[in-house]
Amino acid sequence: MTSWQQAAAGDSALMNDFQTICGFGGRLSGTGQDEAAMEWALTRLREIGPDVRRVSVPYDGWRCLASSLTLLGGKPANLECVPLLRSASTAPEGLEGTVLDLGAGRPEDFERAGDAVRGKIVLVRHEYPFSQGHVHRRRKYDMAVAQGAVAFLIANPLPGAGPLSGSSGRPRDGAGIPAAYIDHEAALALAAQPGARVRLHIQGEELRDSMACAGILDLPGGRDSRIVISAHMDGHDLGCSALDNATGVAVALAAARILEPRLGPGTPGLRICFFTAEEWALAGSARYLADMPATERDTLKFNINLDTVAGDDTLCALISEYPALAGVVDGAAARAGVAVSHWLPFMPNSDHANFAKHGIPALRLVAGFEKPESRVRHILSRGDVAGIIHEDELRNALAVTCAMASLALDMSDDDLDALKAGSTCPRV
Numbered sequence: 001m002t003s004w005q006q007a008a009a010g011d012s013a014l015m016n017d018f019q020t021i022c023g024f025g026g027r028l029s030g031t032g033q034d035e036a037a038m039e040w041a042l043t044r045l046r047e048i049g050p051d052v053r054r055v056s057v058p059y060d061g062w063r064c065l066a067s068s069l070t071l072l073g074g075k076p077a078n079l080e081c082v083p084l085l086r087s088a089s090t091a092p093e094g095l096e097g098t099v100l101d102l103g104a105g106r107p108e109d110f111e112r113a114g115d116a117v118r119g120k121i122v123l124v125r126h127e128y129p130f131s132q133g134h135v136h137r138r139r140k141y142d143m144a145v146a147q148g149a150v151a152f153l154i155a156n157p158l159p160g161a162g163p164l165s166g167s168s169g170r171p172r173d174g175a176g177i178p179a180a181y182i183d184h185e186a187a188l189a190l191a192a193q194p195g196a197r198v199r200l201h202i203q204g205e206e207l208r209d210s211m212a213c214a215g216i217l218d219l220p221g222g223r224d225s226r227i228v229i230s231a232h233m234d235g236h237d238l239g240c241s242a243l244d245n246a247t248g249v250a251v252a253l254a255a256a257r258i259l260e261p262r263l264g265p266g267t268p269g270l271r272i273c274f275f276t277a278e279e280w281a282l283a284g285s286a287r288y289l290a291d292m293p294a295t296e297r298d299t300l301k302f303n304i305n306l307d308t309v310a311g312d313d314t315l316c317a318l319i320s321e322y323p324a325l326a327g328v329v330d331g332a333a334a335r336a337g338v339a340v341s342h343w344l345p346f347m348p349n350s351d352h353a354n355f356a357k358h359g360i361p362a363l364r365l366v367a368g369f370e371k372p373e374s375r376v377r378h379i380l381s382r383g384d385v386a387g388i389i390h391e392d393e394l395r396n397a398l399a400v401t402c403a404m405a406s407l408a409l410d411m412s413d414d415d416l417d418a419l420k421a422g423s424t425c426p427r428v
């Protein structure tokens with residue numbers, strides 16, 4: 001065993017913390033569960049260091065008041081649906097229309113359908129998000145809007161797994177169309193009847209003055225520069241957001257405990273950031289970083305974002321078009337004794353994307369990259385519960401996180417700044 005594996009194996013609170021976070025429920029921002037979990041996390045952070053604060057950040061809150069989907073023709077049948085966060089509402093009596101099945105709903109599918117999309121209720125399929133070729137829900141939604149669809153249905157491709165939950169990304173008072181997840185069986189029923197007519201009813205409510213929060217622990221070193229370990233606390237309410245992201249928060253807490261004694265006059269500081277409103281198109285971290293004085297932002301040298309770090313026995317670092325981070329990942333994997341692959345293209349699927357866009361070398365550690373059959377497939381579904389997480393996977397993620405952070409803590413500020421070399425990451 002390497003020293004980092006020993007340290008990870010020796011952290012006795014890791015599994016308890018993980019179970020406690022799951023115990024708060026799905027932690028959807030706006031329900032209060034994310035706030036309660038954050039209060040608990042702040043208490044845990046105070047046991048590691050005194051410089052703990054809670055930063056409030058506004059975001060575009062919204063809640064669903066009512067929703068239904070009815071297959072018309074013959075005997076009307078109710079199909080289960082879950083509106084996307086911030087979906088546009090239908091008229092109070094609902095929206096009746098013809099379903100156009102675009103299969104996966106990839107760019108080529110929309111291109112082929114062309115003008116036939118106009119006025120239709122488009123049906124597409126969700127794709128496993130952690131693979132190089134996948135097309136994100138919000139891109140499919142945007143294509144449907146751009147081509148004149150009147151509503152958007154996106155199906156979970158997994159049989160018996162229910163619908164999913166996710167964000168539409170529609171801004172406050174922004175244009176958009178009613179949009180909802182459905183389950184595999186509902187999609188089969190719709191696909192079996194070309195030209196099927198449905199009535200979709202979604203009533204949502206804009207919540208003005210919604211506030212999300214970030215929980216911050218600063219552990220000082222000997223210099224102003226800082227290494228940041230982040231994880232989002234919020235989730236979705238079908239399951240208990242165990243994969244996404246009780247795993248990341250529990251590992252970040254344990255990493256802070258293990259790394260705290262390593263900080264000293266010769267090292268940068270370590271900052272732990274817990275975000276909420278991540279599931280709302282990354283709104284929490286976007287606002288936290290945008291509101292931060294540029295002088296403070298300049299001290300943040302490297303972001304290790306932990307999101308869905310167990311659920312499979314493989315780990316990948318998404319290094320956000322910062323090619324120099326590949327060396328950090330390889331070095332840390334060797335030190336941790338745990339294999340970690342890396343993927344260079346920018347993937348704006350978690351809070352690391354906001355750090356990266358501010359010019360801060362940033363990566364997301366994720367389990368199950370290119371493993372659609374892994375337990376990570378339960379993400380965003382009612383199957384995202386504590387029981388699917390294996391302790392050894394969580395401990396491997398912890399060993400890798402400690403090894404990456406430790407490697408960065410040993411670097412000079414010049415070496416840390418060199419991690420930006422050759423980056424082609426898009427900027428804010």
Ligand SMILES: [Zn+2]
Pocket residue numbers: 232244245278307308350
């Ligand atoms: Zn996540």
